[in-house]
Amino acid sequence: LPCMKWLIDFLLVRGVNHFVPHAFTDFFPDEDCPPHFYAGGNDPQFESFSKLMKYTNRAAHLLYGTDMEAAGAILYHGEAEWMNGQGCMFSEKPAKICYDAHIPYDIVPVDSLLRAKAEAGKFMVGERSYGFLAVPSCRYLPEPFWQAAKSLKAAGVPVFFIDAAPMCPEELPGEVVELKKLADHIFSKRLAHDYHAGSALLRIARFDREDTSAFVLFNENPMPILESVRFPAEGKYLKMDLLNEVYEKAETKDGVVDVSLEPGESALFLWGGVEDQEMEAFPKECCWKERSEVCALWDIDLYEQGKAAGYSPFRCQSELINITGRQGNPQFSGKIRYRTSLDLKKAPLGLDLGRVGVSAKLSVNGHDLGWRIAAPYRWDISSYIKAGKNEIEIVAANTLANRIQDAFSRRMPILPSGVLGPVYLLRASEKQFEQEDIYGQKSL
The missing domain is CATH 2.60.40.1180 (Golgi alpha-mannosidase II)
Structure with a gap:
């Protein structure tokens, strides 16, 4: 589930907001069509799988029909690549520079430029608007490109030729910009917003x-x-x-x-x-400002779905370990239950489980706080704790990979299983509590 959530976000942040699940099968095991979301009731993650689907539906619905920003366009010069691939810079070179600098762009071919409407420093292809055109270096471009580039220049649209300009039949309708300086050049001309974010990823x-x-x-x-x-x-x-x-x-x-x-x-x-x-x-x-490690010992029980009727004791008063590591059971696929008691004061608190393989559900004093299927494995427990002894129960679920190795993932590293920690209690700044109770949750 964390991997699938990562893939969904990878697509959402790139403008994809229509998803059609596929590769479902009624057969288990089916060597031709893993993964198995239900697997005849054997998949430990299936109980929390709906959380991913609801998230995807919620996010896609919110973004559907919006206009995704693109500050400029990068030319896909397929003709130049086909004619002289070795002397041609691929479009992904300036694309990476822009992407790592958080400059949004679209990639457009020459055919799109021929249909573009340009005025007042912008050009439009269909309903998409762009403030500049970046042209990766190449030796030659077809005549229709130069006609389009002249129209862009006449309308005040900046055209950047990256590193070097191709053979031009007339005056160059733009300027040459070094690849490594492209982002700074775009920002200096105020053609894109600078988020001042230091991490390219x-x-x-x-x-x-x-x-x-x-x-x-x-x-x-x-x-x-x-x-x-x-x-x-x-x-x-x-x-x-x-x-x-x-x-x-x-x-x-x-x-x-x-x-x-x-x-x-x-x-x-x-x-x-x-x-x-x-x-x-x-x-x-809610801004969690302080954390303290929970140094508790846990009673751990295992439930191997499809093989057992319920939970069986595994360890009593144990530290957290990788359940499928050398100290545990490397073939185990199922649910892992952790129980402990924490002596707490009645105060606004959060609980963070740290590293988990791969999903986890938390209960506090019998109150089910729901599943977390990806990091952070964190809950606000303020409304469910009391002064004194508090009963904490965690149910973690791993995957079927430990029990069943298929040909597609035979050489993939298998994730650890269960709660790895460290587990932390979280506290927020007192100033915020003086202003308002900030720990409630509200669903749209």
């Missing part, structure tokens, strides 16, 4: 609909990201965790927002589209 996409602007952020980095991102928007906004249905309000006077994302985590920031009265009903954004 923090992906940012903007989607507009009427008076609403939605920004999807996705951390493709294997490390956590903490950035002060400068959005091209000010005032009140909603920070939306669409996966776990947590929606919180916040405000920025200058567009700068502190963004913290775990590896593979995404978030949506929404400006506009929400009435003031409705905005006030949302809790304030």
